[in-house]
Amino acid sequence: YGSTGTPTTDALCDVVKMLESADSVVLAPTGRGAVAVAILSVVRPGDRLVIVDNVYEPTRRFAGVFLSRMNVETVYVDPLDHDAVRQAVSGAAALFLEAPGSQTFEVPDIPALAALAREAGAVSIMDNTWATPVFFRPLERGVDISVQSATKYYGGHADLVMGTVAANGRNGKMVEETWRELGMHVAPDDVFLALRGLRTLDVRLERHQRNARRVAEWLSAHSKVDRVLYPALPDAPGHALWKRDFEGATGLFSFVLKGYEMDAVQSVVDNLELFGIGYSWGGFESLVTVARMPRIRTATPWPEDEHVVRLHIGLEDPQDLIEDLERALARLP
Ligand SMILES: *Cc1c(COP(=O)(O)O)cnc(C)c1O
Numbered sequence: 001y002g003s004t005g006t007p008t009t010d011a012l013c014d015v016v017k018m019l020e021s022a023d024s025v026v027l028a029p030t031g032r033g034a035v036a037v038a039i040l041s042v043v044r045p046g047d048r049l050v051i052v053d054n055v056y057e058p059t060r061r062f063a064g065v066f067l068s069r070m071n072v073e074t075v076y077v078d079p080l081d082h083d084a085v086r087q088a089v090s091g092a093a094a095l096f097l098e099a100p101g102s103q104t105f106e107v108p109d110i111p112a113l114a115a116l117a118r119e120a121g122a123v124s125i126m127d128n129t130w131a132t133p134v135f136f137r138p139l140e141r142g143v144d145i146s147v148q149s150a151t152k153y154y155g156g157h158a159d160l161v162m163g164t165v166a167a168n169g170r171n172g173k174m175v176e177e178t179w180r181e182l183g184m185h186v187a188p189d190d191v192f193l194a195l196r197g198l199r200t201l202d203v204r205l206e207r208h209q210r211n212a213r214r215v216a217e218w219l220s221a222h223s224k225v226d227r228v229l230y231p232a233l234p235d236a237p238g239h240a241l242w243k244r245d246f247e248g249a250t251g252l253f254s255f256v257l258k259g260y261e262m263d264a265v266q267s268v269v270d271n272l273e274l275f276g277i278g279y280s281w282g283g284f285e286s287l288v289t290v291a292r293m294p295r296i297r298t299a300t301p302w303p304e305d306e307h308v309v310r311l312h313i314g315l316e317d318p319q320d321l322i323e324d325l326e327r328a329l330a331r332l333p
Contacts (some may be wrong), residue, residue, distance in 0.1 A: 004180055007187045016148075016164050019133040019198075021140050025177040026038060026165050026171025027186040031129060031149025034163025035059050036066075038145045039096065041171075041178040044121040047093035052079040052108065052183030053299040054101025056127060056200040060296065073082040076299040079108035082116065084299075089120045097143065099136070100238060103265045103291040103308055105229040105253055107238025110245060116144035118174040129153075129282075133247040134205055142173045152282025153250065157206050159283075160190055204284075204315065211321070212313040215320050216244050219255050224329050226258035226306070251313040252281055254291065257332075264332055265290055265307040271328035274321060281312035286321055288312075 002173070005013075013025040030283060032320035043049055048223040051063060053076045061072040077088045079097065089095050095117040102109045102253075110126065117124040120318035126138040129149040131306040147152065151161035165177050213232055219229040230253035243247070255266055269288050278287035290308050302308075313321065 002188075003183070003185055004146060006188060007193075008220045009186060012191045012198075015131075015198055016166060020146050020148075020164075020166035021168075022146065022166035022172065023168050024166065024176055026175055026184065027150075027191070028163040028165065028179070028184050029186055030161050031147070031151050031163035032062070033167045033184060034147045034149065036062055037175060037179050037184065038147050038165050039063075039067070039094065039127045040182070041070045041145070041174040042094045042125070043067065044068070044093070045078065046089065048073045049094050049096060050075050050077055050085070050088045050092045050122070051096040052077060052098055052101070054079065054104055054106065055091055055098050056097065056102040056129075056246075057296045059096065059098075059127065062102060078300045079113060080106065082109075082112060083136075085113055085331045086116050086120070088121050089117055090124045093223065094123045096125045096127070100130055100231055100242070102252055103293065103296070103310055104302070105231055105236070105238065106314075107241040107245075109229050109241055110136075110138065111141045112155065112279065113143075117140065117144075119272065120248065130250055130252060131246055131248075132201065132205065134202055136246050136252065138168065139168060144168075145175060148195050149282075150188055151280060153201060153205065153208075154194050154197050155282065156200065157283050158280065158285065160193045160197065162186055162190055164193055168267070171297065205248060205250055207277050207315050208313060209248050211315070211318040212249065212251045212253060212311075214318040215311070215313050215321055215325070216253055216255075222329060224257065224332055226256040229254040229256065252310070254308045254310045255312075258306055260307060260308060260332065262290075265309060268309065268332060271331050272324055273327075274316065274324040277312065278312070284315045286312060286314040288317060299312070311327055
């Protein structure tokens, strides 16, 4: 009876334990499910949860739709403002982190924020989907619970949906208990795809990184681009902390077009030929979306006239991707 695991799921959990430096790993049917398991493991009715303002939007929605119903109060903070975090986390049950910031890619000081949570007696959770444990291992940096959407780079071929939650000691026990009582199950064929994807994770990430860097550098020199939000670039927000804490950068980043109406920005997306329009990412192919920034920030409002275009740079020849971007940007006035 495989409802709580099989030799196949054990094999994947064992690999992820090694990657995450964790003694406990559970698999969820989606990354969002993994976020939910992690949060539900540590909050009770009447608790306060602190979430960084640049969190993945569906995590914000889970708090607004679901946790509010459980009488869990959510407070959003600017992760770069340590005084605000210290204040918010005092008396809170948990601090939910994500780095770099979703859509905007600023890099907070994760070890310092995890220490603030610990001092306040709050459990820290980090969504580490962007870096994967190949480039950043949250549990080695003082974070209590590490969440990953395996849908992205673990799968790597855009044909898998899954999430993982990793922790140690007592936190791991709480996660396992919550996961078991929620009846989470992942199908063996999906687990097989994740296991197979992990065998090439390291080499794929190296290529995503090299390609993304080339495209990001090209974009940052383009006259219609205000700035590129990719922490691997020396003048990007968060570069110093990225360099200190991360062992690499993956294929997802954004750039800002300033002085254009949303319609014009969307026309760039429509005029791209090699980039598909896609919200998920982490596969072999390049993708583009336009972020709706004003809707997804509350503690750190984003300027209305700064439109954020998010790219996922795949494994194609980066010169082809640059030429595609060049053609689409040339059609802007
Ligand atoms: C995609 C994503 C998730 C959710 O993953 P799904 O498997 O699509 O549910 C969570 N966090 C981040 C940062 C993501 O990019």
